[in-house]
Amino acid sequence: MVKWLCAVCNIYVYDEEKGDPLTGISPNTVVSEFPDSWRCPVCGATKDRLVRISEEEYWQKARAYTDFTEKKEQVRSILIGADNPLTQPELRQEYGVPLGLRGIGQGLTYLNNLKALSKYRLKKRLITQHEEPVIETTFLGKKISVPVLGAPMSGLSYVSNITEEDFAFNILEGCKVAGTIGFTGNTSRDYEVIHPAIIALKKVNGDGVNIFKPQSQDALLDLIRQSEKEKAIAVGIDIDGAGSVNFALAGKPVFRKTIDELKELKSSTRLPFIVKGIMCEEDALAAIDAGADVIGISNHGGRVLDSGPGVADVLSNIVKAVRETKKGKEIVITADGGVRTGFDVVKMLALGADFVLVGRPLAREAVSSGVEGVKRILEYIKTDVRIAMIMTSCNSLEEIDGTILVKGR
Numbered sequence: 521m522v523k524w525l526c527a528v529c530n531i532y533v534y535d536e537e538k539g540d541p542l543t544g545i546s547p548n549t550v551v552s553e554f555p556d557s558w559r560c561p562v563c564g565a566t567k568d569r570l571v572r573i574s575e576e577e578y579w580q581k582a583r584a585y586t587d588f589t590e591k592k593e594q595v596r597s598i599l600i601g602a603d604n605p606l607t608q609p610e611l612r613q614e615y616g617v618p619l620g621l622r623g624i625g626q627g628l629t630y631l632n633n634l635k636a637l638s639k640y641r642l643k644k645r646l647i648t649q650h651e652e653p654v655i656e657t658t659f660l661g662k663k664i665s666v667p668v669l670g671a672p673m674s675g676l677s678y679v680s681n682i683t684e685e686d687f688a689f690n691i692l693e694g695c696k697v698a699g700t701i702g703f704t705g706n707t708s709r710d711y712e713v714i715h716p717a718i719i720a721l722k723k724v725n726g727d728g729v730n731i732f733k734p735q736s737q738d739a740l741l742d743l744i745r746q747s748e749k750e751k752a753i754a755v756g757i758d759i760d761g762a763g764s765v766n767f768a769l770a771g772k773p774v775f776r777k778t779i780d781e782l783k784e785l786k787s788s789t790r791l792p793f794i795v796k797g798i799m800c801e802e803d804a805l806a807a808i809d810a811g812a813d814v815i816g817i818s819n820h821g822g823r824v825l826d827s828g829p830g831v832a833d834v835l836s837n838i839v840k841a842v843r844e845t846k847k848g849k850e851i852v853i854t855a856d857g858g859v860r861t862g863f864d865v866v867k868m869l870a871l872g873a874d875f876v877l878v879g880r881p882l883a884r885e886a887v888s889s890g891v892e893g894v895k896r897i898l899e900y901i902k903t904d905v906r907i908a909m910i911m912t913s914c915n916s917l918e919e920i921d922g923t924i925l926v927k928g929r
């Protein structure tokens with residue numbers, strides 16, 4: 521009988537003769553008879569992502585799969601979505617290794633994002649006039665259904681069978697069909713002529729944002745020009761990409777940037793300019809001096825510097841410093857790091873963010889279930905934003921502020 525391999529995680533194997541008790545499949549079941557609800561127990565992919573493999577390849581892979589299921593039970597659960605090491609602290613260092621989703625070093629910054637958010641609790645308040653909360657808003661002039669955006673991510677082609685272009689497209693299109701906006705990351709992979717992020721942007725008619733790594737000014741000016749040509753909503757750089765492990769491994773130089781260098785990039789384009797990767801007041805003020813329209817408070821999901829604070833730990837002080845500047849009120853502030861639910865989104869908004877970016881939950885879906893998966897997660901987050909607003913007596917996004925937070929320990 522036929523043997524199969526999951527083409528997404530490259531780990532899960534299925535032997536039709538044996539069936540698979542783990543996912544409720546009886547012996548002698550062919551893959552086409554799997555229920556539509558079936559998901560790969562390692563990465564969550566659907567049954568159409570299983571590919572036929574030879575007997576020989578099956579036995580090689582089966583050994584790896586057994587090792588994975590027996591020795592890395594906790595890591596497996598992380599890949600299917602239970603990625604909160606607060607409840608499973610032993611996962612810290614192994615976090616997300618098979619899908620390349622881990623944090624750098626011991627994963628302490630990654631963990632601090634979750635810890636920082638969990639220090640805040642939402643104040644339940646219900647004896648007020650009931651209204652349907654208004655969740656829709658606009659990001660840089662574009663209407664969106666919820667103040668949640670798809671974080672820029674790249675590099676998934678190193679750890680799964682997806683191409684950088686398809687990954688970027690799945691994020692952009694998934695966000696678009698969910699009524700919001702996705703960002704693209706900057707892969708360290710070589711590409712033929714056109715950058716995969718630009719190809720993906722073109723495919724969604726410019727309904728996305730390109731974020732590029734802080735490489736040479738000439739390369740950045742060229743990439744920004746291409747984004748503008750494809751009518752991106754905005755363009756920017758992740759200044760903390762200066763610590764990118766993938767770029768270092770690929771031998772591609774990335775740098776810190778001066779205010780003057782950022783000014784040069786900003787003034788090269790008519791598009792709104794984003795500086796992402798800010799974790800201190802000094803950088804926020806410098807980015808404003810350089811003319812940034814949007815500042816992204818982010819530690820790159822803990823992927824570039826270990827032992828850093830969580831984003832929710834530093835957010836309100838940075839927001840305060842920004843708002844006190846002359847242009848402060850016009851600056852758009854995004855925050856990301858450890859956001860997993862609509863309740864987390866509301867906490868970030870209460871701490872002062874205007875918009876919240878979500879990373880890993882969308883990456884996992886973009887790889888395993890494509891556009892539909894990305895849309896599904898965003899809808900799930902939106903549902904929880906609505907519930908959180910009803911339960912904290914917030915009828916509009918403007919009403920979400922620090923008064924709905926209770927600080928725990």
Ligand SMILES: Cc1cc2nc3c(=O)[nH]c(=O)nc-3n(C[C@H](O)[C@H](O)[C@H](O)COP(=O)(O)O)c2cc1C
Nearest residue numbers: 671672673674705706758820821857858878879880
């Ligand atoms: C696999 C992966 C790749 C990433 N690649 C990029 C990138 O190319 N550019 C960028 O600005 N941020 C990148 N990030 C950081 C995200 O944009 C975002 O800051 C982070 O994932 C948010 O944390 P969360 O994953 O806990 O939601 C990446 C994150 C992950 C997990």
